[in-house]
Amino acid sequence: xxxxxxxxxPVEYSGIVQEHLAVRTAGGLFDVSHMGQIEIAGKDALKAxxxxxxxxxxxxxxxxIQYSALTTPEGTFVDDVLTYRLNGEHFMLVxxxxxxxxxxxxxxxxxxxxGDAVAVNTSSRYxxxxxxxxxxxxxxxxxxxxxxxxxxxxxxxxxxxxxxxVTISRTGYTGEDGFEVFVPPASAERVWDALLAxxxxxxxxxxxxxxxxxxxxxxxxxxxGNDMDETTTVVEADLxxxxxxxxxxxxxxxxxxxxxTEGASRKLVGFEMLDRAIGRHGYDVYVDGGxxxxxxxxxxxxxxxxxxxxxxxxxxxxAAGTEFxxxxxxxxxxxxVVPMPFYKRGVRS
Amino acid sequence: xxxxxxxxxxxxxxxxxxxxxxxxxxxxxxQKQLGDVVYLELxxxxxxxxxxxxxxxxxxxxxxSELYAPVAGEVIQVNSDLTQKPEFVNxxxxxxxxxxxxxxxxxEANELLDAAAYTDLTK
Numbered sequence: 128x129x130x131x132x133x134x135x136x137p138v139e140y141s142g143i144v145q146e147h148l149a150v151r152t153a154g155g156l157f158d159v160s161h162m163g164q165i166e167i168a169g170k171d172a173l174k175a176x177x178x179x180x181x182x183x184x185x186x187x188x189x190x191x192i193q194y195s196a197l198t199t200p201e202g203t204f205v206d207d208v209l210t211y212r213l214n215g216e217h218f219m220l221v222x223x224x225x226x227x228x229x230x231x232x233x234x235x236x237x238x239x240x241x242g243d244a245v246a247v248n249t250s251s252r253y254x255x256x257x258x259x260x261x262x263x264x265x266x267x268x269x270x271x272x273x274x275x276x277x278x279x280x281x282x283x284x285x286x287x288x289x290x291x292x293v294t295i296s297r298t299g300y301t302g303e304d305g306f307e308v309f310v311p312p313a314s315a316e317r318v319w320d321a322l323l324a325x326x327x328x329x330x331x332x333x334x335x336x337x338x339x340x341x342x343x344x345x346x347x348x349x350x351x352g353n354d355m356d357e358t359t360t361v362v363e364a365d366l367x368x369x370x371x372x373x374x375x376x377x378x379x380x381x382x383x384x385x386x387x388t389e390g391a392s393r394k395l396v397g398f399e400m401l402d403r404a405i406g407r408h409g410y411d412v413y414v415d416g417g418x419x420x421x422x423x424x425x426x427x428x429x430x431x432x433x434x435x436x437x438x439x440x441x442x443x444x445x446a447a448g449t450e451f452x453x454x455x456x457x458x459x460x461x462x463x464v465v466p467m468p469f470y471k472r473g474v475r476s
Numbered sequence: 477x478x479x480x481x482x483x484x485x486x487x488x489x490x491x492x493x494x495x496x497x498x499x500x501x502x503x504x505x506x507q508k509q510l511g512d513v514v515y516l517e518l519x520x521x522x523x524x525x526x527x528x529x530x531x532x533x534x535x536x537x538x539x540x541s542e543l544y545a546p547v548a549g550e551v552i553q554v555n556s557d558l559t560q561k562p563e564f565v566n567x568x569x570x571x572x573x574x575x576x577x578x579x580x581x582x583x584e585a586n587e588l589l590d591a592a593a594y595t596d597l598t599k
Contacts, residue, residue: 143537144512337538427514
């Protein structure tokens with residue numbers, strides 16, 4: 128167990144590699160109850176959400192979800208979030224565990240001047256269980272009357288799972304198909320046990336933080352605190368696709384638009400190791416012999432079986448195919464910029 | 477559970493002493509702590525180390541760890557097969573030797589832990 132954002136979390140149950148491969152080939156069950164929820168409600172809720180987040184929440188229909196950034200006036204990340212639209216006057220942001228209080232205070236302060244909108248930290252009302260992998264739908268379907276095939280990627284609905292009232296969201300942090308189930312904390316264990324019992328015969332095993340990290344990295348998904356934070360902008364993190372370029376001004380929009388037009392000086396890229404080694408978080412990056420950036424995430428991928436990671440590089444040296452070096456404990460090791468994601472699931476019938 | 481024909485260190489390495497040679501690997505306890513091992517960096521034959529010196533690194537998916545010379549000596553063999561298949565450290569830790577040292581001070585080997593003392597240490 129490790130301490131993570133104030134929670135005791137298992138890094139691994141049966142082993143990172145085994146758990147990672149189970150999610151890619153069958154299924155994995157994750158307890159992600161540490162994630163936070165902040166709800167914004169009121170007649171001006173949409174206006175409030177639009178002001179504090181980068182993506183265009185105006186494009187969301189009821190029960191639809193989008194990936195977004197909670198931005199500072201400098202266009203950097205307070206956090207990265209999922210925005211759920213329950214209805215036009217009620218939104219829920221799912222935020223990182225270690226940022227819950229920071230986010231809540233930030234949101235409350237920044238929406239104070241916006242008409243009828245109030246933020247409530249509802250994190251303690253939800254446990255969150257993720258079932259991820261090719262068998263996820265089949266396993267979850269056996270425990271619910273909700274027609275899961277009708278829920279599209281990044282949409283959600285409400286219903287019952289194992290006779291517990293829940294919210295079911297077709298989302299995840301693994302690069303596989305799957306669902307995240309919001310449960311009342313008192314019933315979380317019952318839902319977990321039911322999912323595991325139903326999933327075991329199909330190869331579903333419990334998966335910990337370690338596999339969650341290797342899976343999200345293979346899928347090219349960023350991790351707050353590693354790959355971006357309050358010092359890196361949404362454009363630098365190469366997440367321009369979560370910026371609503373056409374929507375009204377929001378916190379940091381002027382900086383982001385300027386960076387988009389003029390170009391940012393650095394960019395987050397994916398890399399793979401050319402030599403046998405792992406470039407890990409915090410290792411220095413060298414281009415043409417000079418220190419030029421830093422590795423933000425790195426691992427040995429259990430599925431692709433090679434060293435991969437993300438790093439900030441000078442924008443003019445960030446094209447795919449560019450070779451650079453990583454200082455691994457005093458040794459310069461070669462790596463190459465590659466497009467992300469490293470892993471993309473195949474289309475399944 | 478720890479083989480009685482091996483000696484052990486507080487850094488969770490095992491040592492098989494025979495004559496003036498010491499074969500070195502890491503214990504079952506160590507491999508469980510590390511998890512899935514993916515890389516092993518070992519020294520070249522001919523290098524000499526003092527007791528406690530870092531002679532290599534072992535890297536798992538989740539962490540990097542250093543390997544410490546359990547006794548002083550010169551590297552006379554390196555298990556290059558293991559660097560190609562480092563996952564054997566997980567499946568057969570006490571059979572996965574990393575280096576053989578020519579022990580320079582016979583007395584040091586006597587200071588290593590026996591299986592019972594090491595088992596106590598890991599409790």
